[in-house]
Amino acid sequence: MSNSVRFLDAFNRIDHQLRKLTGNERGVPFGVVVDRVSRVNAAVRRFKDDLKQFAQLRNAIVHETRNGRVIAEPADWAVAEIERIASLLGDPPK
Numbered sequence: 819m820s821n822s823v824r825f826l827d828a829f830n831r832i833d834h835q836l837r838k839l840t841g842n843e844r845g846v847p848f849g850v851v852v853d854r855v856s857r858v859n860a861a862v863r864r865f866k867d868d869l870k871q872f873a874q875l876r877n878a879i880v881h882e883t884r885n886g887r888v889i890a891e892p893a894d895w896a897v898a899e900i901e902r903i904a905s906l907l908g909d910p911p912k
Contacts (some may be wrong), residue, residue, distance in 0.1 A: 822879050825892040829876045829906040832869065834863065835907050848873045861910060865903050872900050 837852045839859070842893065843851070849870050856863040875892060882889040892900075 821892045821897045827902040831904045
């Protein structure tokens with residue numbers, strides 16, 4: 819599986835988790851959702867800047883393609899980090 823597919827899978831899990839916490843508001847930009855949730859969730863607050871940076875990478879992957887190929891392929895460390903964040907938000911430590 820390519821890094822871009824893994825990255826998008828983890829990003830979508832995070833997006834779903836955060837939107838669930840805000841009542842599944844559609845049409846609200848991801849950065850606004852992150853800001854709202856970060857006010858009440860320490861884990862999101864901790865990763866707030868990373869999540870916003872990852873949103874920019876997500877947009878480059880999804881919206882900037884050439885002949886069906888992604889224009890940006892995430893680095894291994896970025897994929898590992900977003901997967902780690904998705905796991906922490908999905909199953910927070912007790």
